[in-house]
Amino acid sequence: MTVTYTIYIVDDEQSLAKGIAIGLAKDYQARSFTTAETALESMVKETPDLVLLDIGLPGMNGVDALRVIKSDYPDVVVIMITAFEDLKTVISAMKLGAYDYIVKPIQMDTLEVTIKNALESIRLRKEVKALQEQYLKENLPFFIGDSKVIQNVMEYIENVSQSADTPILILGESGTGKELIASAIHYRSPNFKGPLITVNCAAIPKDLLESELFGYERGAFSGAKSTGKKGLIEQAADGTLFLDEIGDLSLDAQAKLLRFLDSGEYYKVGGTTKSHVQTRIVSATNKDLMKMIEDGSFREDLYFRIGVVRLEVPSLNNRPEDILPIARHFLVEFGRKFGKSLTGITQEAEQALQQTQYRGNVRHLKNIIERATLVAKGPELTVEDIGVDYGNNLSILRNSQLPHSTLPALSQEGIDLPSVMESVERQYIEEALKLTKDNETKAAELLQLKYSTLRYRRRILGIP
Structure with missing residues (x-):
């Protein structure tokens, strides 16, 4: 089933707005508007998937319109258009929830790549939402x-x-x-x-x-x-x-x-x-x-x-067809947790996940995706991110060190530091247990922890 996305282009330069709409029409349902007010009025009847929104609009400007859109339609992805890179205004827009921004004059090739990446994030979110609606009816726990x-x-x-x-x-x-x-x-x-x-x-x-x-x-x-x-x-x-x-x-x-x-x-x-x-x-x-x-x-x-x-x-190993839906669910969960906009998992990484033996079942898969999301540089999780030895089907940590470059950057929006620290702790405990062949006494010595502390943290972190 082919999914059709609706895109609104809002720019007071009518010829530009219409030109972009015509250029996108072959792949999307595209509509153009010259004011934020008319676009918002149309949203009441038809909610778009994505909005290209000019910052310098007459009447309600783009930043104010973005604020309204994110308040009333939080799932709509907004890409800002600006005539010049006003860093202060762009940062304000990103804080309000803009996905990205582009600078005039607009290059259609660049614009289409930006739109494709944004819509891929929508697709993943909709896919997970559909799974949740199907298996989490009435907000009740479900597999x-x-x-x-x-x-x-x-x-x-x-x-x-x-x-x-x-x-x-x-x-x-x-x-x-x-x-x-x-x-x-x-x-x-x-x-x-x-x-x-x-x-x-x-x-x-x-x-x-x-x-x-x-x-x-x-x-x-x-x-x-x-x-x-x-x-x-x-x-x-x-x-x-x-x-x-x-x-x-x-x-x-x-x-x-x-x-x-x-x-x-x-x-x-x-x-x-x-x-x-x-x-x-x-x-x-x-x-x-x-x-x-x-x-x-x-x-x-x-x-x-x-x-x-x-x-x-x-066991998860006895129902391999469930591995990817579960992995995608955790990808969205940890992407939100670490403030990362990952669009999916590469085909090679999906194949590796499907061929991995999960000693810790769903919890094991969850740990892999959490660590992969933490270190990923995007836009998709790769085999290197998930730490799977593709040839031997073993989930491993390639290095015993976690270089600073793999940690998520501290942005203006901040970061969930406790979650990052928990992920780093899990990574080192898993590596210590691997190096000691699951000998908790020796692993505790490697990490300079008390034996009882290691056992407690292993249990709390859900490490198999």
Whole structure:
């Protein structure tokens, strides 16, 4: 299906505006206007994809018109036209959201390249928006993907979400999106008006996990708050409690969770009074619970209780047709995050992404695109940007250094420094783990971090 773009040319030189419109007519729907007022009036009935806007217009000038367009039609791309390079005015226009600017006399070849690049960014944005509208209906969590296997998973989620209290166990490799599925279940269930509380059982010390889940009475133990504390189960009342990495629960905590699942009742740590609450328990793990049952580290009765409904999330490596839609989604996300206008991914890079083995599944792909977007010089992500050894199908970091030249420049609009720092931190941790063959103790030494700090940051950053 061929997409037709509409372009408005707004210039008080009528012959110039009409001439540009005629020159663009072979590829686009082009309309010319001599004032900003008439162009804005026309936008009410027909919103263009792109506007070529002269700065020096009679009546409402181009900068004021740009302000109105970006306020009322934020998705419209605007390219400013100026008779001379007035740097101050151009900077003002760029701050207001202009995509680019061109200087008279206008060279059609240059103009067409600028328009093509701008419209490519629109195409990518529309493509992602269409994916989001298709898979994120009513702003509810949904997977991006066209594969039959993921569609089957989502259909199954629709069915099992109808209950308000039936426990669900989500199984799958690390990084497959188990938390996203738990969220999808919650928002499709009768509990959607209640809270969704998430706890990573592996991130909480085992001696504190019981008090975090069930809460405690004042004076229950040394260091306890004088007012006591609500547990996560109580916080999730009339909603959903998502227990990620449930295989890390201690046997004592497993026994208490089993009692709660059977009766809806529990005792706070240090308490003697029963508490009762209605909440749905959704659990997830990438561990082999059957093996843990055999070695005595996980209760068999709890396994069958939390897994009244069991759902297995497919690995990204088993649904390769979903790789590019997901990659494009992350490209837009991180392009916005780092203030970069990237138009897409080169064909060679797409082929490399499709042939890469994702040890960390969707999270692994997300990390690759985040790092690639950070270092990319544009306009498209290349094989070099994504750091894929095309011949060996290995995702690697080509150098152990991140030269200053690969960092995004500090512009007048500013930069999201915490995001950049997080990306740099992730890059060095990934490289240290690669060099040490995933030995966290040695990786921590390389980075001059405490072992516990490295483990914590690895978990927080989602590094597989």
